[in-house]
Amino acid sequence: MSEALSPAEKAKLAAAKKKEAAKKAAPESKPYVDNGDGTVTDPNTGYMWKKTDAWLDMKKFYTWQDHCQYVDWVNSNKDKFGGYDNWRIPTKAEALTLFDKTGTKSLVDKNGTSYPIDSIFAPGGASNTWISECSDEKIIRMDLKIGVDTPYPTTEVWSSMRLIRKEGEAPPAKAGGAEPEPVAEKAKPTEAPVEEAKAAPAATPAAPKASGGTPKPIPRKDFSSEERAAMLKRARAHAAEVRARKG
Template identity: 30%
Template sequence: MKFTLFLFTLFCSLAYSITAYANCTNQGIGLVITKPDDIYTNNGDATVSDTNTGLMWQVCPLGLSGADCATGTLQTLTWPAALAGAVADTSSGYTDWRLPNKNELISLVDYACTSPAINDSVFPATIPTPLLSLLNDGIFPAITPVPGGGGYWSSTPVIDNSGNALIWAVDFVNGFTIQASKDNNISGYVRLVRGFELLDPTLPAPPPL
């Protein structure tokens, strides 16, 4: 009986590991996935709700659509254009889409994963396919630490005394936060969110209205 119970427990553990691994294109050895499928609810309208934070996200980055985000072209925008695009967006019948803040973007990062550092069964096509292929093949191009490699704009300004007009972004190649100028035509990717702003990534936000 004990041996049977041991085998059952072992099977469940292996099944969980396989399921968790499926959420991640490149899972680090010994690292535990923190953003499994079951924390997300697919709403069936190209949006997904995060049950941990209460936020609703567009499944696809701006410019892409379809079940696997395979239709269209992944767009890069300057920060002012990203803000304007969020205001004008009426996807899935909602008119309150906005650019996520830094903490909200960080809440999507799974540091057990790389290239992309996100659950890519829930959020496919987060980083451009050519870059993904190069990284998977072990060829590491020189990625400038500004939006463009896998950098997604946030709405959060960098607070410092330098006088530079800098904005926080999150690079979903590795999950790192980066700083980029909003005034010199640097382009980044965009994934829109709706719901009350999440000020602390460890705390849930109220659900979207």
């Protein structure tokens, strides 16, 4: 049985183990690069990220079913974001590269709360993002405050988005599919010439009808002078009779 190590030997062995562990440790991460065109490059992975998220761009959150609206908008306005049109949502693994495990990086979100991603990104955004592992059947959202992807039992979930791109990737398909081909305008059928209708004689107006459907009598207007004098005489006699009765 070997003798117990002396304190000096223990210290020497511990130092050797520490040195060996340092050799196996990952190399120090290179800092993110602000490209000055609305994009940020991670030199450690080669990923390029949008500097702003969906909340900062649109001041709204998106359901999973609607998330392509934002992706399509970004790719349709590529001049604003580095001139690229192949932006997409990240995978879980890609999103986790944003999450700082060293505790040295911090960014302020829209609520004034700090969360651990690099401050090279624009402040005031949201601390969550949709990831490509999500689907209509399985709603999953990445929480960048704690570096955890959370499943939800409902589709009534909203999130922001941080978009990523890689050199050489094809642009994602638009939500509405390919643009439809322009439809050629159909020629209008030639109309046959129509002969001018001859003017028809004016129809004799029909006698007005009473509300019950029986025609009203048409008053005469062709009285003779003798008939007019007789009617006036009868009217005066009737008026005198009425005055006499009232006495």
